[in-house]
Structures are given as structure tokens and as C-alpha cells.
Amino acid sequence: MHNKQFCLLHQFLNKAVSLLIVFIIVITLSGCSLPWNQKQISETTISATEDNADFTEYVNNLFADLLSADMVSLHAYVEHPKDFGINDYEITLGRYDLDNPDDTSDYTDIISTLKSFDRSTLSAKQQITLDELLMYMENELEYSDLYMFNTQLQTTTGIHVQLPLLFAEYTFAEKKDIDEYIELLCDVDGYFENMAAFEKLRADNGYFMEDTLADEVIESCKSFLETAGLEDGAMISTFNEKLASVDGLSSQDIADYKAKNVSAVNEHVIPGYQSLVNALTSLKGSNRYSGGLCNYPDGSRYFEYILSSTLGWSKSVDEYDKLVDSYLKKYMLKMQSLALKDSSILDKFDTFSFNMTDPVG
Template structure:
């Protein structure tokens, strides 16, 4: 009996030692997975473009959403992220493997960026001409994948959320205006022109034609179901998408003239600080603006000297050299870039990619 207890105690001690050694790995992975499961479902577009089978990661889809710009939701999210950061700090002295240490460093860097961004919240511009929500959203909707019939229903439900989502954006822009940070009239005209180019909405609208094209690839639908979905889509485009964009235009027009700064961030109260923030958390460099300016001047001076030398040698800078590759097919160009990038970066390994032709109906938006 004593031998049994002795063996049991030795075994228990061994397991305790093993779990104390392995627990940091398991706990850290649980933390990162928890954050992943928290962040991704908050935006249905992000979720569907990232995961084909969310349930495989333990993610249950919530109600379709394009995100939330509500102030209360933002405060709640920051509170959650601060709790994540505190839990992350517990792993600072743990025996994580190299990959986990790198993940922990990157995650902590990202969290710090989220907290610092709060000071510049109204310096953000969700309605930029090229990468603004009003420009990107139609393209993302046009490419929304229909893998199952549930995906189609989710897509249509997502269209219904657009008016409420744009209301949050207009509330944000009104507050920007109140703080003297609204866009100038020239940029406003560009945004309005882009929004109004979506109208009118009919059978030949790109959000109607691309929807029909995706339905044709859905072998799980009958012909009658495809027709019914096309009707639902046209109704949703007119009732929700058109009305949302029209309301957005109307509200933005009321803010015309309130953005008097056409000189960029430099001429805003915290512009330089926000610029430094963008350098660190968008560009990913620790260099400050002054050092970058110096490097640019040095590079331009070097390039200028190179051009002068080339001209002195009788070289024509307007004619391509014999070694310039002549590539016509996109696949050839991408393959060439894969080879060229290895001169400056480690080989990425085998990565699958697919070249897709831009539909004619989308050509004006891409």
C-alpha cells in the first residue's frame, strides 16, 4: 500500500512539473485564440473574407454587422483590450517558445497602438477618396463569397444594416466638424461624386450583375431560388444601399465649409503627433519625421547625381533598356515579382494565388 502511495505521489509530482512547464504554452495560445474569436465576428465582412468555416475555430456567427463606431461600443472595446493586455503581461517571464514570444511582442505593440489611437480618434477619416468606407464597401460586397445558401442570406441581411452603419459614420463626421477636423470642400466633392456614382440602381448596376454572377456558381440553388434571390437583392439595393448613400450625401452637404484646413495634418492642433503615431503603427517604423525627411533628402540627392551621370554618359532615360522585362500577362508579372522580391526578403514558401479579371461593371471603382 505504501508503495502504491509512493508511486502515486511520484507520478502526481511528475505531472505537476510537466503541466507547470507546458501550461504557459497552452494558456498563451488560449489567450490569443480568445482574442481572435472576439475580434473577427465583430465585422461580418472580415469574418467571411478570413474564414470559410468559422465554426471550425469555435466562432458562432452573430447578427450581420459592418462594425460599430458608437462611442459606448468603443469604450467597451478599449476596456476589454486593457484586460487582455494585463493577462498578456503575465507571460513576460514565462517560458514561451520563440514563435509565441514574437506573437506576444507584436500583440503588445498592437494593443499599445489601440490605446494611443484614442487620443487621435477624430483625426481618423473613414471617408477617404481611395480607401474610404464609401469606396471600399461596394467592392467588398461585390466580391462577398457565396459558399452556402446561408452566406447569401447573410449578405442580404448585411445590406439591411447599411443605413444604421452610415448613421454612425455621419455622427462621427459631425463631431469631426465640431472639432474643426472635417475634410475641406475639395475632398468633400470627391467623396460626394464617388457616392453619387452608385446611382441609379437597376438591373445593370454592378452590385446586381456581380450578385447574379455569383448565384450562377451556386450549384446548391435551383433556378427558381436564383430568381427569387435576384429580386430580393434588387429590393435591398434600392431600399437600403441607395437610401444609405443618399442620406450620407445629404448630411455631408450640411457640413460643407466647416473644414477649412486644406494644408494637411501639419496645420491641425495635434497633427504632428498623429503623424508620428501613423509612422509607428501604420508604416511600422520607429524613425521620427525629422529623420525620415533627412533620409528622403539624401536619397533624392543621390538619385539626382545618378541621373546627371547617366546623362553625361549619353544614356537616354526615356528609353527602356534591353534588360527591361516585357511582361503582358498578370501571371507573368506576379511570377517575376516573386523572383525579384527574394533579393531583399526571405523566400516565403509555396503560396497559392489566383488572378481574377475585374468585371466590366466594376472597372470604374477599382
């Protein structure tokens, strides 16, 4: 597996998706069952009494590969990477593989390896892990051709909004953390340049966002730029506050780190955001499909992907539709029954509001 590329090599396998896989591995290896795919799991009748050592090793390596591909998540979820066999990782925010954007070899390699294990040699909890990973990876592979739909620049939750928050929450326990943080700051310009190149690829194929959405992203970036380099701005002040909590730093160390942070923000973060603004501005007007993603080619398939990957059930859209209808009918009947018993409920329904301090009470 290509460690540093895995999370961003395939545009669907972004940070959140990778963490979902990590969650699957961790929760199932702890002996817990996830709420989906219960039918497949319940049909398992033959299992080993002990864990399969080879399978455990493979899953542990997969865990390490996924986290080492995403430096921010690696730092957030693993305090000491070496404890998990993660000794070699690149300090980067990641990159799209623009030379091979439709390469699915990572998916097929994982699926092939998972299927090579004899289920009967796996313990019950390992079979759960196998089932969940296979279902997830096969779903990603099925929809991997829709990578053009993906963008990390959603107007309110995009990476341009999240990145300053991720940096603000980046914890400093030792000097190594600070050094790696500074390196990540220095990667922001290259990260956004690569992202802009991917957006150009999307634009060339008509998949770039509508101009109104692009304007919102651009304005958000400009808003960040207004305060990014200021002494009381989040990128500077939050960093300085976190330094004070790190044990073992001399006054000279603190002064040096403060200077390095200011330099990284001014020379890499601010130029990175400005280059993104320039790129998005130049791509305005390239969208070919107005009115939402449903009007794009394969737009309905993309929503199928979102549905299946979010809910994790092996159901068709029609089956989901019938399920929702059944729930609505069930609870409408229940509401009618309650209203017949006590008509004042209808008045309470119209005036009901949650208590802001105790919403359950």
C-alpha cells in the first residue's frame, strides 16, 4: 500500500472515511459489533476459538497505514505512534494523486487480501472485522468512478474552514509535536496548490461548484486572511498559549518557536490561502450543471453512494424509501391514537419548544 497517498489517492477515501475504517478496526477488535450488516454476521456459524495471528498482523498494519497517511489524525488519535508500529510517516497534509485519479488498486488490494483469509480460521470478533471491512471497501470500490463529485471545499464545513480549527486543536505534549506542527504549517501552500489543481481537473470536466458557492468559499478564505497574521489572530495567539503548557521549554525555546510559527504563517499559510482564492476565482463560470448534484451525470448514483456509505446498510434506495414510509405511517398512527385519547396534545405540539439548558427535561 502507498502509505502517504492512501487517504487522498482516491478522493472518496478522505480523512473522515479513513477514520471510519480505523473505528471499524478498533471497535470490532475490541469484541463489539457494529449496528449494520447484522444478517451477514449472524449467519456465521464456524469460527476459531483463538485469534488468527496473521489476520491480526494484517489489520494492525492496515491501521498503521491509514493513520500514517494522515498526519493530523495520527497526532490526534495516537500519542505515541511507535507503540502501534508506526515508525515512518511523512509530515504532510496529503495530496491528490493527479496522475492516477481513477486508480483503484488500493481498494482491490485490500479486498483481495481480506478474501484470502479462511473465515473458519478467524475468531468470532475477527470475522466481524472481516465482514465490516469487506462491506465498506467493496462499497467504496463500486462508486470509486465518481471521484469527480468530491470536493473538500464545502462552503461551511470545507477544509478551508476546518484547517485553522484543526491547527488550533493540535496538542503539544513535547517538542516533537511543536516541530511537526510547524512542518505542517509549511505544507499548507503546497496542499492548497494541489487541491486547486484537482479543482481545475473537476472544472475541465464541468464538475466545479456553482459560482455562488465558489463566492462563499472565497469570502471565507478572505475572512481568514484578514486576521491570520495578526498577533491576536488565532494562528498566532493560540499557538503562543499552547507553548506555555509544554514542560521543559526554555525562554529561548519559546522565543524561537514563536518566531518559527510567525514565519510559517506568513510564508506558507497565508500564501496558501491566497493561492486558493486566486485559483477558485479563475475557475468561476466553468460549472456545466446548475441546480444541484442531482442534475450532474451519475448524480443519482452519487447520492446512492452517500446513502450507503453513511448508513452502512446493504439496501437499495427503493428499500430505504419503503423503510422511511413504514416509519412515518407507524408514528403517524401512534400520534393519531394519542391525540384521540387527549386532544390537548395537539395544542402542546404547536407550542412545544426545547429547554436550552435541559432539552430532555
